[in-house]
Amino acid sequence: xxxxxxxxxxxxxxxxxxxxxxxxxxxxxxxxxxxxxxxxxxxxxxxxxxxxxxxxxxxxxxxxxxxxxxxxxxxxxxxxxxxxxxxxxxxxxxxxxxxxxxxxxxxxxxxxxxxxxxxxxxxxxxxxxxxxxxxxxxxxxxxxxxxxxxxxxxxxxxxxxxxxxxxxxxxxxxxxxxxxxxxxxxxxxxxxxxxxxxxxxxxxxxxxxxxxxxxxxxxxxxxxxxxxxxxxxxxxxxxxxxxxxxxxxxxxxxxxxxxxxxxxxxxxxxxxxxxxxxxxxxxxxxxxxxxxxxxxxxxxxxxxxxxxxxxxxxxxxxxxxxxxxxxxxxxxxxxxxxxxxxxxxxxxxxxxxxxxxxxxxxxxxxxxxxxxxxxxxxxxxxxxxxxxxxxxxxxxxxxxxxxxxxxxxxxxxxxxxxxxxxxxxxxxxxxxxxxxxxxxxxxxxxxxxxxxxxxxxxxxxxxxxxxxxxxxxxxxxxxxxxxxxxxxxxxxxxxxxxxxxxxxxxxxxxxxxxxxxxxxxxxxxxxxxxxxxxxxxxxxxxxxxxxxxxxxxxxxxxxxxxxxxxxxxxxxxxxxxxxxxxxxxxxxxxxxxxxxxxxxxxxxxxxxxxxxxxxxxxxxxxxxxxxxxxxxxxxxxxxxxxxxxxxxxxxxxxxxxxxxxxxxxxxxxxxxxxxxxxxxxxxxxxxxxxxxxxxxxxxxxxxx
Numbered sequence: 001x002x003x004x005x006x007x008x009x010x011x012x013x014x015x016x017x018x019x020x021x022x023x024x025x026x027x028x029x030x031x032x033x034x035x036x037x038x039x040x041x042x043x044x045x046x047x048x049x050x051x052x053x054x055x056x057x058x059x060x061x062x063x064x065x066x067x068x069x070x071x072x073x074x075x076x077x078x079x080x081x082x083x084x085x086x087x088x089x090x091x092x093x094x095x096x097x098x099x100x101x102x103x104x105x106x107x108x109x110x111x112x113x114x115x116x117x118x119x120x121x122x123x124x125x126x127x128x129x130x131x132x133x134x135x136x137x138x139x140x141x142x143x144x145x146x147x148x149x150x151x152x153x154x155x156x157x158x159x160x161x162x163x164x165x166x167x168x169x170x171x172x173x174x175x176x177x178x179x180x181x182x183x184x185x186x187x188x189x190x191x192x193x194x195x196x197x198x199x200x201x202x203x204x205x206x207x208x209x210x211x212x213x214x215x216x217x218x219x220x221x222x223x224x225x226x227x228x229x230x231x232x233x234x235x236x237x238x239x240x241x242x243x244x245x246x247x248x249x250x251x252x253x254x255x256x257x258x259x260x261x262x263x264x265x266x267x268x269x270x271x272x273x274x275x276x277x278x279x280x281x282x283x284x285x286x287x288x289x290x291x292x293x294x295x296x297x298x299x300x301x302x303x304x305x306x307x308x309x310x311x312x313x314x315x316x317x318x319x320x321x322x323x324x325x326x327x328x329x330x331x332x333x334x335x336x337x338x339x340x341x342x343x344x345x346x347x348x349x350x351x352x353x354x355x356x357x358x359x360x361x362x363x364x365x366x367x368x369x370x371x372x373x374x375x376x377x378x379x380x381x382x383x384x385x386x387x388x389x390x391x392x393x394x395x396x397x398x399x400x401x402x403x404x405x406x407x408x409x410x411x412x413x414x415x416x417x418x419x420x421x422x423x424x425x426x427x428x429x430x431x432x433x434x435x436x437x438x439x440x441x442x443x444x445x446x447x448x449x450x451x452x453x454x455x456x457x458x459x460x461x462x463x464x465x466x467x468x469x470x471x472x473x474x475x476x477x478x479x480x481x482x483x484x485x486x487x488x489x490x491x492x493x494x495x496x497x498x499x500x501x502x503x504x505x506x507x508x509x510x511x512x513x514x515x516x517x518x519x520x521x522x523x524x525x526x527x528x529x530x531x532x533x534x535x536x537x538x539x540x541x542x543x544x545x546x547x548x549x550x551x552x553x554x555x556x557x558x559x560x561x562x563x564x565x566x567x568x569x570x571x572x573x574x575x576x577x578x579x580x581x582x583x584x585x586x587x588x589x590x591x592x593x594x595x596x597x598x599x600x601x602x603x604x605x606x607x608x609x610x611x612x613x614x615x616x617x618x619x620x621x622x623x624x625x626x627x628x629x630x631x632x633x634x635x636x637x638x639x640x641x642x643x644x645x646x647x648x649x650x651x652x653x654x655x656x657x658x659x660x661x662x663x664x665x666x667x668x669x670x671x672x673x674x675x676x677x678x679x680x681x682x683x684x685x686x687x688x689x690x691x692x693x694x695x696x697x698x699x700x701x702x703x704x
Contacts, residue, residue: 016153016166017112018215019073019087021057022131026065026144030093030105035064037094038105040146044076044112047084052076055212059094061346065144067091072212074261078112078152085112089146091136106136106143115150126219127152151215166218167225167247169264172196177252178208178262188213191253191262204270206246208262216292218263220453221245233460237407238415241450268425268447277425277447278368279320282485284312286419288478292455309357314492315485318356318364319421323428325370327602330621331355335519335600339624355519361492366617369394369500372635373621374428382434382572384442387636391501391574392439393426393446398497400448401490405689408486413464414472414479418455422489424448434572484686491685499616501574504640507533508610510581512561514543516592516599517622524592526601527551527559533579533607533637536565543586553588554627561586561603579637581605583620585630598625607637 021040029036042055054074060067078085087110093103119127133145153166175194182190191208195201211218225245227233246264253260269275287302289295310317321328333351334340340348371386384392404422425447432442459475467475509530516524527543540562543551551559562584569577583603592599603620623629 015078016075017078017116018075018151018153018212019054019115020149020151021055021069021071021073021089022147022149023066023068023070024091024136024144024146025133026091026105026136028143029065030103031095035062036067036105037061038063038067038091039094039102040067040069040071041090041092042073043088043090045086045088061094072151072215074212075153075215078116081113083112086110087112087115089134089136089148091144091146104138106138108134108136108146110134116152119150119152153219167222169247169249171250174206174249174251177254177256178260179254191251191260193249193251193262193264193267202270204267206264207267207269208249208251208260208264211248211261211263214263214454216454217452218248220456220458221263221265223458227458227460234410234412235458235460237403237410238450241404241407241448243449243451268423268449271445272427273429274323274427275425276323276325276368276428277321277423278318278364279322280316280364280422280424280489281311281319281452282316282420282422282489283418283478283481284315284485285478285481286311288416288418288455291416291418305357310360311357314361315481315488316361316422318359319353321356321367322425325367326373327370327619327621328367330602330624331517331519332622332624333519335517335624336521337519351519361489362496365394365493365496366619368424369496370618371428372618372633379431384432384434384439385570385578385636386428387578387638388434388570388573388575389428389430389432389442391497391638392432392442394493394497394501396443396446397424397448398490398494400446401486401493402689404448404450405483405486405490406692408479408483409690411479412461413459414475415459415482416457416475416478417453417482418478419452420450420456420482421452422448422450422486487686487689488682490689491682496616499614501638501640503609503614503638504576504642506610506639507579507607507637508612509533509608510565510579510637511604511606511608512563512581512583513604513606514559514561514586514589514601515604517602518600524599526589526592526599527561529561531563531565534565535567536563538562538564538582538584551590553590555588557588559586559588559590574641575638576641577639579639580634581637582634583631585628585632587628589627589629591627599627600624601626601629603631603633605635 019042021042024038024040026036026038037059039059040055040057041053042057043051043053045051054076055071057069057071060069088107089109090107091105093105095102115129115132118129118132120129129150131147131149133147135142136144136146173195175196178191178193180189181192189210191210192204193206193208195203195205198205224239224242225247227235228239244266249262249264251260251262268277284306285303286306287299289299291299306312306317332340333355334343334348337343340351343351369390371390374386376385427445430442430445432438464472464475510533511528511530513528514526516526518524525546527545529541529543531541540560542558542560545551553559564582564584566580566582567577568580583605586601586603589599589601591597600622602622605618605620606615608615618635620631620633623631
């Protein structure tokens with residue numbers, strides 16, 4: 001990139017400028033009837049006459065005269081002061097759902113020199129302005145204002161010290177154009193990237209993330225890239241859990257006119273037939289006022305959201321679930337409001353996100369490890385059954401989460417990672433031979449990665465020592481919240497493993513409980529039956545209530561459920577075998593939804609060990625509006641072959657390790673009542689993690 005000197009003062013030439021279009025306030029409506037759906041087009045006009053469209057925001061449907069976009073435009077290189085560069089913003093009204101000609105509402109222009117003069121340093125190499133309102137005009141009339149924010153990446157600015165510009169990726173390495181792909185959770189678009197003639201990598205090794213929606217992350221990834229090459233930062237164990245970063249790619253998208261800028265990151269889907277992945281946002285607080293452009297009001301709103309989700313209950317919440325199971329897909333979050341079909345895709349997405357955010361960890365891992373509707377692979381040799389695959393995956397996740405908790409304690413300086421996430425993922429259709437080598441490769445493919453750095457900094461001991469005392473205390477406060485969330489997540493995964501796969505003594509009973517699914521209230525209990533764990537051919541029994549009295553259905557006769565139980569022995573396995581409980585159907589269920597005169601039943605299968613210390617649940621799909629549901633679903637209840645203690649290491653494989661049996665009293669792992677026993681168990685777990693790392697490595701007192 002060519003650079004020119006500007007004379008005295010800050011050098012912005014050669015910098016990358018990003019405009020964030022926040023919102024507009026119009027003085028009048030430009031539509032005769034109904035509410036407007038405004039959008040904005042942003043263009044950058046260079047002094048030599050060239051013009052580049054840098055953004056087309058989404059249409060703010062129904063937001064009328066006060067649209068909010070919060071859209072980051074494509075970054076543009078700044079030619080230097082006196083170049084005559086100008087930003088132009090046009091607000092238009094989307095007519096007839098995009099079928100009619102848009103109505104021009106007004107435009108605003110601003111000289112680049114003036115925009116950049118209002119920026120100030122917020123971190124090394126990054127400058128930002130406060131939100132500024134520009135006047136919108138139409139035919140000389142003031143028609144409102146549009147608010148923007150300016151971000152400048154100034155690698156040579158004396159104000160910010162030495163830094164680096166973006167690491168650019170050679171576009172000749174990739175197939176063009178690139179194709180947009182959909183993901184769960186988050187708002188930034190992703191694009192599939194295909195390497196041309198890959199050497200030592202698969203063609204799908206990388207994935208692209210739209211830089212215009214991830215501009216706040218690029219500085220973090222550039223710092224990560226620099227520190228990854230250094231052995232003196234002390235951050236190595238943490239950096240190993242982050243996504244591999246290649247740089248920024250200029251790419252042409254399918255159907256797009258203007259080129260895109262993409263963050264090039266490691267692709268978790270690479271080599272997967274079907275990726276199942278959780279996006280888990282970590283920390284009790286996911287916003288901080290006056291941090292990375294977050295206003296005090298916006299931080300207060302986010303704090304209110306945190307209080308309504310699982311964040312404050314357990315220190316993290318589920319933001320997205322890629323590759324949802326059929327059972328989870330059947331749980332319509334809008335069922336009590338008429339069902340998903342009655343609403344737009346946007347509303348359905350928001351409702352699903354809220355349902356996931358409120359999901360406790362026990363239920364999250366229930367769905368994540370649910371393989372009962374995954375077909376058994378056809379293969380001539382011995383391959384892992386779906387449940388065996390889930391056991392290996394969950395044990396590896398436990399190991400890696402404990403290692404992540406250890407890496408956090410080994411960090412030389414506390415980090416402020418607001419709204420950062422952990423990804424847990426695996427290929428749920430992977431065909432794995434039942435051999436030690438194949439199982440080891442499966443473990444290596446299980447993903448536990450930390451990501452989403454839009455409101456985070458990568459803090460080093462050198463940087464931390466230069467901060468004022470109040471800012472050092474602030475970093476430590478948020479680091480404790482983050483590490484506390486990681487600790488709890490590791491404990492929840494370990495507890496889920498112990499209950500689900502940690503029983504070698506056999507199971508005593510299985511409870512089949514039928515519930516009516518409700519999307520906004522507690523599920524209604526319809527009836528249950530408790531059966532002994534022994535082989536039973538297809539049989540029909542009457543459901544009873546909590547007092548063991550028969551449940552009567554809509555017509556006044558007893559409600560029934562039909563099931564069968566069989567034993568399947570496994571060879572060359574970590575299990576002796578598994579009990580296979582098949583739920584065929586239920587008949588004449590009672591009405592739970594009085595208005596609709598229907599029920600939406602599902603079955604909850606709860607297995608309890610003979611000593612009553614272990615118990616875990618599985619769930620069937622929901623049958624909507626059906627008093628005589630047919631499921632035909634089979635659930636696996638495994639019996640371990642030998643020592644069920646999960647081996648966990650706090651370092652690399654083969655490093656310092658422990659077994660869960662030696663870790664804590666059994667109640668500390670299996671406590672599930674959410675009361676005093678659980679609180680004490682989590683506290684013991686955190687103490688052990690700190691102790692296992694050694695007091696010298698826990699000098700940040702992250703568990704305090």
